[in-house]
Amino acid sequence: MKHLLPHGWPRPKGYSNGISVKSGRTIYLAGLIGWNEKEIIESDKLTDQFHKTLKNILAVLAEDGAGPEHITRMTWYITDKSEYLENLKEIGAIYREVIGKNYPAMACVVVSALIEDKAKIEIETTAVIED
Numbered sequence: 001m002k003h004l005l006p007h008g009w010p011r012p013k014g015y016s017n018g019i020s021v022k023s024g025r026t027i028y029l030a031g032l033i034g035w036n037e038k039e040i041i042e043s044d045k046l047t048d049q050f051h052k053t054l055k056n057i058l059a060v061l062a063e064d065g066a067g068p069e070h071i072t073r074m075t076w077y078i079t080d081k082s083e084y085l086e087n088l089k090e091i092g093a094i095y096r097e098v099i100g101k102n103y104p105a106m107a108c109v110v111v112s113a114l115i116e117d118k119a120k121i122e123i124e125t126t127a128v129i130e131d
Contacts, residue, residue, distance in 0.1 A: 001019055001020070001021050001072065001128070001130060002019065002020040002021075003016045003017075003018075003019055003103075004016065004017055004018035004019065004020060005017060012103070014092060014095070014103055014106075015103050015104065015105065015106035016103050016104060016105050016106075017105065018105050019072045019073070019104060019105050021072060021128045021130060022130070022131075023130065023131045024128045024129050024130035024131050025064075025128065025129045025131075026126065026127070026128050027061060027064050027066055027070070027126070027127040027128070027129070028125075028126055029057060029060055029061070029124060029125040029126070029127070030124065031077065031122040031123065031124045032053055032056045032057055032060065032122065032123055032124075032125070033049065033053055033056075033114065033116055033119040033121065033122050033123075034048065034049030034050065034051070034052035034053040034056070034119065034120075034121060035052065035056075035116070035119075036052070041116065041118040041119060044118065044120075046078070046080065046083045046084065046087055046091075046120045046121060047087050047090050047091060047094060049119065049120050049121050050091055050094055050095075050121050051094045051098065053121055053122070053123050054094065054095065054098040054099060054123075055098060057071075057123060057125050058098065058099075061125075061127055064129075065129065066127045066129055068098070068099040068100050068102050069100070069102050070127040070128060070129050071099065071102055071104045071125055071126070071127045072104050072105065072126050072127060072128050073104050073105045073106070073125065073126040074104055074105075074106045074107075074123055074124065074125050074126075075106070075107045075108075075109065075123065075124045076106065076107070076108040076109065076121060076122075076123050077109050077111045077114060077121065077122045077123070077124075078108060078109070078110055078111070078120065078121050079110070079111060079112070079113060079114060079119075079120050079121070080110075080120060081110045083120070084108070084110075104126075
C-alpha cells in the first residue's frame with residue numbers, strides 16, 4: 001500500500017490524499033452506523049455512535065480476515081457539522097484508539113438526514129488485503 005502525496009503538498013491530518021495498491025483482495029462495506037447487534041442505537045451522542053460505527057466496521061472486516069490496517073477508503077456521512085466540529089478532538093482520539101495510525105483516503109459529507117432517524121453518522125469503507 002502506497003500513500004500518495006504530491007511534491008510540495010502538506011501532509012494531510014488524519015487521512016491520505018490517495019492510496020495505491022498493486023494487487024490484492026478488495027472488500028467493500030455498506031454504509032454502517034453506530035447501532036448494536038440488535039439494530040438499536042444506544043446513544044444520541046455523535047462520539048458514541050462514531051465509536052460503535054468503527055467497531056462495527058472492524059467486526060465486518062474481520063469476517064474476511066481483514067483489520068484496520070487494510071482500510072484504504074472511508075466516506076463519512078454526518079448529519080450535524082457543528083456537533084462534528086465541536087467534538088473533533090474526541091473523534092480523533094476515538095479513531096486512533098479503534099483504527100490506530102492507518103489513515104486511508106477519506107471524505108466527510110454533511111447530509112440532511114440518514115435513513116435511520118437516530119443515526120448521526122454512517123461510514124462506507126473499502127479495504128484491500130494485499131497479495
